[in-house]
Amino acid sequence: METGILEILETVTIAVGGFLIKKYVFLEPNMEPRKQHIFYCVSFFLIGIVFLVLGKDAATMAALFMIGLNICLGRKKHRLQGLFLMIPFPGIISGLLVPVLLVPPYLFTLSAQETRIYQFMLYGVLSVLLILFYVKGRNWRNWFQENMQHRSLRKSEKYLLWAVGILMLLFSNNTAMQIAVYGENVQAADSIYEQGLVSFIGISSISVFVMTITIVVLIMQGNKRSFYHERVSSMQSGMITFMAEVVENRDDNTGGHIRRTAEYVACIAKELKRQGIYSNILTDRYMSDMVVAAPLHDIGKIHIPDAVLNKPGKLTEQEFEVMKTHTTAGEELLTYAKAELGESEYLNMAADMAAYHHEWWNGKGYPYGISGEEIPLCARIMAVADVFDALTSKRCYKSAMSLEKAYAIIGEESGTHFDPAVVEAFFAIAEDMERNI
Numbered sequence: 001m002e003t004g005i006l007e008i009l010e011t012v013t014i015a016v017g018g019f020l021i022k023k024y025v026f027l028e029p030n031m032e033p034r035k036q037h038i039f040y041c042v043s044f045f046l047i048g049i050v051f052l053v054l055g056k057d058a059a060t061m062a063a064l065f066m067i068g069l070n071i072c073l074g075r076k077k078h079r080l081q082g083l084f085l086m087i088p089f090p091g092i093i094s095g096l097l098v099p100v101l102l103v104p105p106y107l108f109t110l111s112a113q114e115t116r117i118y119q120f121m122l123y124g125v126l127s128v129l130l131i132l133f134y135v136k137g138r139n140w141r142n143w144f145q146e147n148m149q150h151r152s153l154r155k156s157e158k159y160l161l162w163a164v165g166i167l168m169l170l171f172s173n174n175t176a177m178q179i180a181v182y183g184e185n186v187q188a189a190d191s192i193y194e195q196g197l198v199s200f201i202g203i204s205s206i207s208v209f210v211m212t213i214t215i216v217v218l219i220m221q222g223n224k225r226s227f228y229h230e231r232v233s234s235m236q237s238g239m240i241t242f243m244a245e246v247v248e249n250r251d252d253n254t255g256g257h258i259r260r261t262a263e264y265v266a267c268i269a270k271e272l273k274r275q276g277i278y279s280n281i282l283t284d285r286y287m288s289d290m291v292v293a294a295p296l297h298d299i300g301k302i303h304i305p306d307a308v309l310n311k312p313g314k315l316t317e318q319e320f321e322v323m324k325t326h327t328t329a330g331e332e333l334l335t336y337a338k339a340e341l342g343e344s345e346y347l348n349m350a351a352d353m354a355a356y357h358h359e360w361w362n363g364k365g366y367p368y369g370i371s372g373e374e375i376p377l378c379a380r381i382m383a384v385a386d387v388f389d390a391l392t393s394k395r396c397y398k399s400a401m402s403l404e405k406a407y408a409i410i411g412e413e414s415g416t417h418f419d420p421a422v423v424e425a426f427f428a429i430a431e432d433m434e435r436n437i
Contacts, residue, residue, distance in 0.1 A: 006116065007056040009123040010097070015047055015063035016130065017093050018086075022067055024144065025092075026085060026161070029074040039070055064089055088165020095168030257389055262294040264385035265378075267432045271425040272381075278421070281377050285345070290378045293350035297357050297382050300330025327367045330354030352376040357383050362416045380419040384410065384426050387417070403434065 019040070022028045030036045043066040051059035068086035072079040100122060105115040269290060273282040301309060304326050308319045315323060334351035338344065355367070356379035363371030375383075391406040401409075407430070414423035 003116075006119055006123075008051065009120075010101075011047065011051055011056055011059045011063065012044075013097065013123065013126060014060055014093050015044065015066070017096070018063060018067040018089050019070070021089065021092060022071060022085075026071075028071045028085070031070075031074050036070075036074075039066075039073070043070070060090075088162045091165035091167065091169030092161070095164075257393065258295040258298070260389050260393075261297070261382065261385040262291055264388060265294045265381050266291045267429045268381050268384065268422060268425050271429045272421065275425060275428070277425065278377055286349075286378075289346040289349050290353075290381070293346045293353055293378070294382060294385075296330070296334065296350040297353040297386065298326060298330065299333055299350075300326035300328070300354055302333075303329040324358070324366050327355055327358055349376075349378050353379050353382045355379070357386055359383070360417045361419050365417070375419075380422050384418050384422050387413075388426070 023030060031039060043063075047059050047062050047066065050062040064086045067089060068083040071085050072083060101119055104110075105118055110118060266287070269282060269287045272278055273287070304323060308315065308322050311319065331351050331354050334347055334354055338347045338351070353376075356370070356375050359365035359368065359370055359375045359379065361372060361375070361380070363369055388406060388410060391401045391409060392403065394400040407427070410418070410423060410426065414420045
């Protein structure tokens with residue numbers, strides 16, 4: 001009777017622990033709240049049926065399968081991959097349970113009855129902790145749900161958890177095999193043959209437990225740090241956009257220009273990557289930095305006099321020379337920012353976009369007259385986005401141009417003003433561009 005109850009408690013602990021690890025360590029999303037609650041009820045009902053019919057081991061496998069299925073159903077994409085995520089679960093759970101269940105009774109030479117009492121007490125403590133987490137941890141769970149729902153584990157973290165899961169499974173299984181109940185005492189199985197495994201069992205089991213706890217805590221701390229890093233990055237991005245809008249508001253001609261061009265840049269970059277063009281440059285980091293940096297491409301206009309910046313008619317040759325200095329002025333401002341704030345990839349890219357977004361593919365642009373792939377890719381992409389927005393937006397000295405005419409001009413200047421590959425990507429996502437006009 002007591003043994004049966006302990007087996008039920010162990011199965012429930014594995015199932016509950018697995019669902020908690022799935023959500024709070026692996027950061028796998030749940031389904032909608034109502035559907036998730038139904039899934040929990042169905043899961044524990046099916047696990048109970050399997051336990052009654054086939055026993056504890058089969059019920060444990062059923063619990064792991066239901067966790068994997070829950071991962072699949074909670075995802076919006078790559079659902080089948082969720083089934084493979086349950087592979088390290090047995091090792092992680094066993095790495096936590098086996099040492100605390102089996103090693104203390106063995107080290108303290110408890111009798112079989114004392115061992116059962118100890119294990120009942122342990123499950124009682126776990127139950128109390130779970131109830132406290134449910135009752136008292138509401139605020140933390142709400143915070144987690146709100147701030148971690150878009151976070152996912154990095155590949156390195158996933159590989160680490162897989163490695164830990166497999167290693168812990170081997171260690172814990174070995175420990176469980178070495179410890180058994182003989183008569184009234186918990187003993188090392190091989191000690192019957194006088195091979196003395198006390199040191200090995202104690203050290204390896206404690207190592208298993210400590211390593212598992214450490215890895216889980218480190219991953220959860222990494223999740224928290226990533227959240228705060230993303231929040232700080234979001235604040236920095238917001239401040240950058242705000243600074244750029246302050247500059248833009250001096251120019252009566254360019255309302256909404258920086259936001260639209262940032263959207264155009266993102267669309268073109270994604271299409272280039274999809275086509276496999278400049279794939280060695282367009283990493284995920286490069287693309288995200290480019291979108292953050294894009295609003296700063298005209299920051300140098302803060303040095304342009306209002307009489308030139310907001311002139312309603314065509315600029316004179318002298319005025320145009322003054323206007324052209326916004327490129328080098330922007331580069332200087334952002335270089336100074338790097339010197340004050342420290343090296344940053346998006347500030348490096350912002351300086352490139354500010355300095356080179358008026359350079360031409362054939363070398364006839366300004367301020368430096370460089371050509372081709374000498375021009376940084378981010379600036380070549382910005383050049384197309386900048387001109388397209390200028391053509392299709394109303395300014396105080398002109399009306400907005402029709403899309404057909406703007407497309408014709410962009411196409412005609414492919415290979416002269418613009419990088420032909422960027423223009424090709426631009427036309428491939430023309431419909432997406434039009435939504436942002």
